[in-house]
Amino acid sequence: MRPAWVFVGVLAIWIVYTCVVRLLGAAAWFAEGTWPGVFGDSFGALNTLFTGLAFAAFVVSLRYQREELAEQREELKLQRIALNEQRQELARSAEAQQEQVAAMHRAAEAQERAAKAQEMSAEAQARTARVAEAAESLRAVDLALSKMGSSGDQNWAVRNKGLTAKRDELINTITHLTGSVG
Secondary structure (H helix, E strand, C coil), X not given: CXXXXXXXXXXXXXXXXXXXXXXXXXXXXXHHCCHHXXXXXXHHHHHHHHHHHHHHHHHHHHHHXXXXXXXXXXXXXXXXXXXXXXXXXXXXXXXXXXXHHHHHXXXXXXXXXXXXXXXXXXXXXXXXXXXXXXXXXXXXXXXXXXXXXXXXXXXXXXXXXXXXXXXXXXXXXXXXXXXXXX
């Protein structure tokens, strides 16, 4: 029911009440000379009107309060749903961040392993180059020794002593370089 209809109903009741009282009691008022008292008592009807209006306003305010409480409950329900959705989204975001951090750690570890592998590869290439250089020098010493031939004289042994020492040194170097790779 709308508040306007409540007020119109109370007003209609008061008007009907006042009209009935005046029509039924008008002749008696003037005949007995009690009209001033009756006139004063007719303000009781006005009091009834205001009491009725106050009650109607009370009923209307209760209805508005009930509707407002229902709206507040609905609003709180929607807020709870929104908060739950936010909490879930925050949890997903935190999980994604943790996954991202873990991926960054794995990437850093992979980069570290790649750097170590590059370092080891560079060391292996340097060793290979030194072995190749030592092998080339050894070939040159062996070629020089073979050209000199082998004679049993004392001069040959003195001349070849430096080349033989160089040859032994190169063999040790190659053995050391190839032995430390594995």
